[in-house]
Amino acid sequence: MIGGIYTDQHCSICGAVMQDDGRSAVRCPNHRNEIATRLIVRFGRDIYQRFANYDDASRFLTGLRFKTDEGTYDARDYQKANPLGFSNLADKYLEVKSQTIKASSFVKVKADIERAKKWFDQTNIKEIQYGEIEDFLLGQTGIGSKTKHNIKANLHAFFMWLVKRRVVRKDQMPDFPEIAYELGWRNTIDKPVQDAILEEVRKITSSNPRIYVGIRFLTTYVSIRPGELRGILEEDINLERGLLVIRDHKTVRHTKMPKVVPLLEEDVDLIRALPRGFPKMPFFRRDKGGGGRHAGQPFGRHLLYDYWKQACENLGIDGVDLYGGTRHSSMRDLRKSLSPEEVKRLSMHSTNKALDRYLKVDVEELREGYALTRVQQKRNVLTMPACNTGETPKKESQPL
Numbered sequence: 001m002i003g004g005i006y007t008d009q010h011c012s013i014c015g016a017v018m019q020d021d022g023r024s025a026v027r028c029p030n031h032r033n034e035i036a037t038r039l040i041v042r043f044g045r046d047i048y049q050r051f052a053n054y055d056d057a058s059r060f061l062t063g064l065r066f067k068t069d070e071g072t073y074d075a076r077d078y079q080k081a082n083p084l085g086f087s088n089l090a091d092k093y094l095e096v097k098s099q100t101i102k103a104s105s106f107v108k109v110k111a112d113i114e115r116a117k118k119w120f121d122q123t124n125i126k127e128i129q130y131g132e133i134e135d136f137l138l139g140q141t142g143i144g145s146k147t148k149h150n151i152k153a154n155l156h157a158f159f160m161w162l163v164k165r166r167v168v169r170k171d172q173m174p175d176f177p178e179i180a181y182e183l184g185w186r187n188t189i190d191k192p193v194q195d196a197i198l199e200e201v202r203k204i205t206s207s208n209p210r211i212y213v214g215i216r217f218l219t220t221y222v223s224i225r226p227g228e229l230r231g232i233l234e235e236d237i238n239l240e241r242g243l244l245v246i247r248d249h250k251t252v253r254h255t256k257m258p259k260v261v262p263l264l265e266e267d268v269d270l271i272r273a274l275p276r277g278f279p280k281m282p283f284f285r286r287d288k289g290g291g292g293r294h295a296g297q298p299f300g301r302h303l304l305y306d307y308w309k310q311a312c313e314n315l316g317i318d319g320v321d322l323y324g325g326t327r328h329s330s331m332r333d334l335r336k337s338l339s340p341e342e343v344k345r346l347s348m349h350s351t352n353k354a355l356d357r358y359l360k361v362d363v364e365e366l367r368e369g370y371a372l373t374r375v376q377q378k379r380n381v382l383t384m385p386a387c388n389t390g391e392t393p394k395k396e397s398q399p400l
Contacts, residue, residue, distance in 0.1 A: 002043060002044065002064075002065060002068060003041065003042060003043035003044065003047070003061050003064055003065065004020060004041075004042060004061070005020045005026055005039055005040070005041055005054070005057045005058065005061060006020070006026070006039070006040045006041075006042055007026045007036035007038055007039055007040060008038060008040065009036045009037070009038055011028035011030065011031055011034045012034060013028070013030075013031050013034060014028065014030050014031065016028050016029060016030055016031075018034070018035075018036045024054060025054050026039060026054065037052070038050065038052075039051045039052070039053070039054060039057045040057075041057050041060050041061050041064075043061065043064045047064065074126075077124060077126070084124045084125045084126060084167070085121075085122035085123070085124065085125070086116070086117065086120040086121065086122060086123050086124075086125055086128065087117045087120070087121055087122050088122065089125055089158075089162065089167065090113050090116065090117050090158065093113065093158050093161055093162075094109070094110055094113055096161070097109055097110075098110075102248070104227075108150070108154070109154050109157075112150065112151045112154040112155065113154060113155070113158060115140065115151060116136065116151075116155055116158075119136045119139065120132070120136070125162065125167065125168060126168060126172055128174060129174045129175075130174055130175040130176070130177065132174075133152075133155065133174060133176055133177065134177045136155075137151065137152060137177060137179065145179055145180060148179050149179040152176055152177070152179050155176075156176050159173055159174065160173070187319045187320045187321075187324050187325075188320070188324050188325070188328050188329040188332050189317075189320055189324075189325055189329050190329070190333065191329075191330075191333050193317065194219055194325060194326070194329055194330070194333075196315060197308070197311050197312055197315060197317065197320075197325065198212075198215060198216060198219060198311075200311035200314055200315055201215050201216075201307055201308065201311045204307065204310060204311060204314070205307055208286065209274065210274065210283070210284050210285065210299075211299075211303065211304065211307050213267075213270060213271070213274070213284075214229055214230075214284050214299070214304050215304055215307065215308060215322070215326065216267075216270075217229060217267070218304070218322070218326035218327055219326045219327075219329075219330050220264070220267070220330065220370055221244070221261050221263075221370055222327050222330050222331050222334070222346055222347045222370075223259065223261055223346060223347050224244075224246065224259075224261060224327075225327070226304060226305075226322065226323065227301075228246050228248065228259070229284060229304075230282070230284055230298060230299050230301070231246070231247075231248045231282075232244065232246065232282070232283045232284060233279065233280055233281065233282060233283060234276060234277050234278065234279050234280070234281050234282075234283050235279035235280065236283070237263075237271060237283060239268055239271060239272060242262055242263045242264075242265065242268045242367075243260055243261070243262055243263065244260070244261040244262075244263055245258045245259075245260055245261075246258060246259040246260075246261065262367040262370070263367075264367060264370060264371055277296070281296055282296070282297075282298035282299070284298060284299045285297060285298050285299065286299075304322060305321070305322045308321075308322040308325065308326075309321075309322075312325070327347075331346075331347060334346065334369070334372060337372055338369065338372070342369065345369070346369045346370065
């Protein structure tokens with residue numbers, strides 16, 4: 001049989017090596033009353049564990065043999081370094097994620113995994129099943145159901161990573177409880193109101209027309225999020241083909257492909273009227289320094305939001321944030337003319353295709369769809385005034 005119970009002690013009378021009698025003790029073969037008090041279970045090359053009494057050593061060895069017979073034996077379960085401890089594996093996971101996802105995304109992943117580390121500590125990863133995960137999620141008090149759902153999603157991603165790294169087998173992957181939640185509603189507006197706000201934005205941003213262009217793009221190109229917009233560089237805009245390439249977007253870590261957005265002709269003309277910079281310069285930037293800011297500095301996180309809210313305040317419109325008033329309102333308006341699948345296509349929620357496919361097949365269809373987000377009106381190409389610092393209105397900043 002595999003493994004055995006041994007000792008490093010010798011008989012005090014004759015010096016003989018003590019042996020397991022297979023029943024109740026490790027004793028001297030010549031002097032039966034000489035019994036070892038330091039016992040060692042050896043099992044293959046991996047297990048070497050000490051015990052103070054024979055019963056504990058025997059039960060441990062029997063358990064190892066049973067697990068071997070049923071095919072579930074894993075030497076890592078018994079190693080002192082605890083390679084299957086939740087916290088040990090979670091630290092390695094966070095180390096990998098810190099190098100493979102955006103910093104802003106990593107902050108959220110780390111916070112959720114750290115919650116789980118505090119709960120599970122060094123529990124063997126194979127012992128964490130549905131019940132343990134449900135208890136963990138129910139134990140997270142003071143947070144909403146959506147936050148719990150996000151925690152569950154990040155914990156599930158962690159376990160999927162363990163399967164991919166072959167730390168655990170696929171059949172050892174635990175089931176996860178469902179977390180029901182409802183997203184809060186954003187206030188939306190109809191197209192005439194959106195156009196009125198956009199026109200007011202144009203008036204109050206004459207010092208830096210890029211602010212107007214940015215908000216205008218958000219009302220039209222519903223596949224672009226505000227954070228993605230701020231990351232656009234000069235080299236990402238192809239005026240000859242009328243294309244905007246977004247390299248850093250929400251799903252880039254899954255697709256590894258850029259998001260390509262076809263621009264309307266009037267917007268290509270609008271961009272042509274702006275001063276161009278070096279290829280690596282942010283497109284949405286301050287063209288002149290002043291007020292503690294430098295020329296070429298990218299828009300801050302709240303700049304577009306602040307100007308949107310200022311325009312709404314000037315028009316007496318309350319309760320409509322930038323995201324709700326641009327992307328969400330435009331998508332709702334598109335639903336009047338397009339099917340849900342067509343709206344989903346324009347928003348690129350689930351279809352981030354390769355660059356060549358955009359160029360060969362989808363560009364004109366997407367361009368026609370984006371054109372529907374504009375109210376029928378005479379083409380208006382702005383005459384761009386000289387740009388200055390484009391200082392933010394003095395309003396309390398809120399997140400996008």
